[in-house]
Amino acid sequence: MRAAVFLKKELFEIVRTWKIIVLPALFLFFGFLSPITARYIKEIIMSTGVEFDFSFIPDPRFTDSYVQFFKNMYQIGGIILVLVFSGSVVGEKVSGSAAIVLTKRLSRASFVLSKFIAGALLFTLSYLLSLAASLYYTLILFSSFYVDGIWAPFLLYWLYGLFLIAMAILAGTVSRSHMFANLIAFGGFALSSLVKYIPKVGDYTTGVFHQLGLDVIYGNRQALDITYPAAGALVTMAVLLAAAVLVFRKQEL
């Protein structure tokens, strides 16, 4: 009940502080940009006037559009998510607004989890828009967009985004300043692509998501091969959020 009140405030804040425009717009931009760059890469290079032998490069296929899309999303999209969400808890701690609301009937768990849910909703909206743009432009520019199991790489990225938000929220919870929150969140972001090298466990982490998604698009792997890594990500997310709640409960404001 109180959590719903705080969640409502979080959603209201997203609207009033223009995040509702900014994040979807950035994601939408990559949704458009990726199919276009994939389709016109030769033309773009030629327009710069650089001498280049294109005979080695095959004509672009519609799958290149997805390759380009996920490259952008796993890199720049990831950085944007970390930047936007690592400040959400620490910002309220630094400004002092948390000290007021947390002397009302609002628990620390509701505070942290509401921030995650609001972030997850904003990200989901942004991602759906970019995904729709990407599919639509791929169809227009390449006259084709479907491969078997195409949902799998898209689902993987959605989980990846949620994982990053949970991590950014934990980073903001353990930190006392924006700078530390950013440092920790970016550290986590960098680590998240390295964890795949951990023997045995590595295959079930977000670190394999990017390549696994591409393998499904190229038909090298089955869509259902994502099951265990996806489950692994869900578990990781739950652990990150539980850690954030536990840390926040012990924190003095």
Next chain:
Amino acid sequence: MMFAIETKGLVKSFGSFRAVDGLELKVPEGSVYGFLGPNGAGKTTTIKMLTGLSRPTAGEIRICGKEVRFGSLKNREEIGYLPDVPSFYGWMTPVEYLSFIGELFGLVGGTLKKRIADLLELVGLSDASKKRTGGFSRGMKQRLGIAQALINQPKVLLLDEPTSALDPIGRKEVIDIVSRLAGKMTVFFSTHILADVERVCDRVVILNRGKAVAEDSLANLRKKYSLKAIHLEVDAKDEGVSALAEDIKGAEWTEAVKQGVEGEIRVYANDIDRAQREIPTLLSQRGLALRKFELLEPSLEDIFLKEVNHR
């Protein structure tokens, strides 16, 4: 007797530094209680423990008889809290903010609307009710801070330095609001501005280096720290005044007498009660008219400086 706020052996250490050092507080219900101390005395640290925002190193806290535990939601209905630098969500209007805070207490509908309107009226923000708080002055923020602290009709209002960052007008506005709350709830009010305390508080505790160094009603404190001095102004010629001064000097309760200009005499007594009774007799024996008779009281500042410098 149940106290609004009661602490026993309250300690808060940061490493080897004891910010609050065995504090015993007994704040009577319904009082406006001044929590005085120089900067760094441990006032904010204490208030944060009272609100449950920070964890005591040792000791016990009870508010309205209920134990306060760090992070627990149990005492939230009883307290209203205004931090020293209150921060709201700049994108909200006061009405939106107060609705949000009210809903956190489960208030809804007409009750909530009515309460918000009353509170905005009380703190003088009705005209600014639709402006975003991001553009508020410090004074307006403090007043909105008081309104949010009152939304749940708390029994105990904890105000941390509510006037310190304000200009004289802002201070007066805040003090006026506090004086209107007197008698309706217990107001626990930390400050280092003595004039504010003198205007609204009926009891004070003086905190220095984490310890309470004096605790009493203002009247008792004044008595205890009495200057034992009387200021007289007499309507008489210089010879008459000098003669009276000699009479007073001869009395056994007198320590010293200083004669000023235009009939002024200052009497320092070792027994101030007798001096108060017998000076008028001496006056009438000389047939002199009294223009002014003033028992010199210590200001809170005198008491404060004495206590804080002593230790």
